[in-house]
Amino acid sequence: MLKIGIVGCGAIATFISKAIARKKVSNAKVVAYYDKNRHKAEKLSKITNADVCDSIDELVKKDIDLVVEAASIKAVEEVATKALSNNKDVLVMSVGAFVDKELFLKLYNLAKDKGRKIYLPSGAIAGIDAIKSLTFGKIEEVVLKTTKPVEGLKEALKDKGIDADAIKEPTVVFEGDVFDAIKQFPSNINVSVMLSIASEFPAKVIIVADPNAKTNNHEIFVKSSIGTLKVLIENVPCEENPKTSALAAYSAIRIIKDISEPIKIGT
Secondary structure (H helix, E strand, O other), X not given: OEEEEEEOOOHHHHHHHHXXXXXXXXXXXXXXXXXXXXXXXXXXXXXXXXXXXXXXXXXXXXXXXXXXEOOOHHHHHHHHHHHHHOOOEEEEOOHHHHHOHHHHHHHHHHHXXXXXXXXXXXXXXXXXXXXXXXXXXXXXXEEEEEEEEHHHHHHHHHHOOOOHHHOOOOEEEEEEEHHHHHHHOOOOOHHHHHHHHHHOOOOEEEEEEEOOOOOEEEEEEEEEOOEEEEEEEEXXXXXXXXXXXXXXXXXXXXXXXXXXXXXXXXX
């Protein structure tokens, strides 16, 4: 039985908790939650009968195998460091944090020293297995074009001084590299960092706000000396949080299921 502690009790944590409670993952259980908003943690504890902790330190000292970070990019360093230091594996949902190369290397080396694992789910994109294989050749180009409903981008657009209500047709609201993309759209474009990590190549990112879109669409292009990959995926937005695709939550459940089972399919 895989014993799990979850830090951050928002949409993703809710999704995971309900899936485990409904036995979609039969070999796992949630043991503990922590959130700065204790009420959120208490709400989820009613679903799984898990403990509510007063701190991350308390949670990582529990009898658990895996800590799930489902809080924010800013929380990744603390959660992962404390989990690994306490000999726990960690599943990082806010993959955008790893746009910081120093943080990536710090946690990589800590996990290596402790003999633990850091799991990064594929999130809302497909083709990660093939992209990882393509890196054995020379990667020449990586492009991600993401089209989302305006509502899902509203908060980030406001921060950029863009009036979302004024967007009446598909509009490119960002074009640049993965580093700037995650800074300007920290809650919307984690997939760009996941794509860059998998391809070992900084992705070019294009973000389109579409007032008529009903799905979160990702078009991926990867060119390597041993092949070219093109993927289009159309994701239904998560009901609890339109900034996130439902597939991102399902990918977390899938990786938890894979960890808890004896056979692993794919790379």
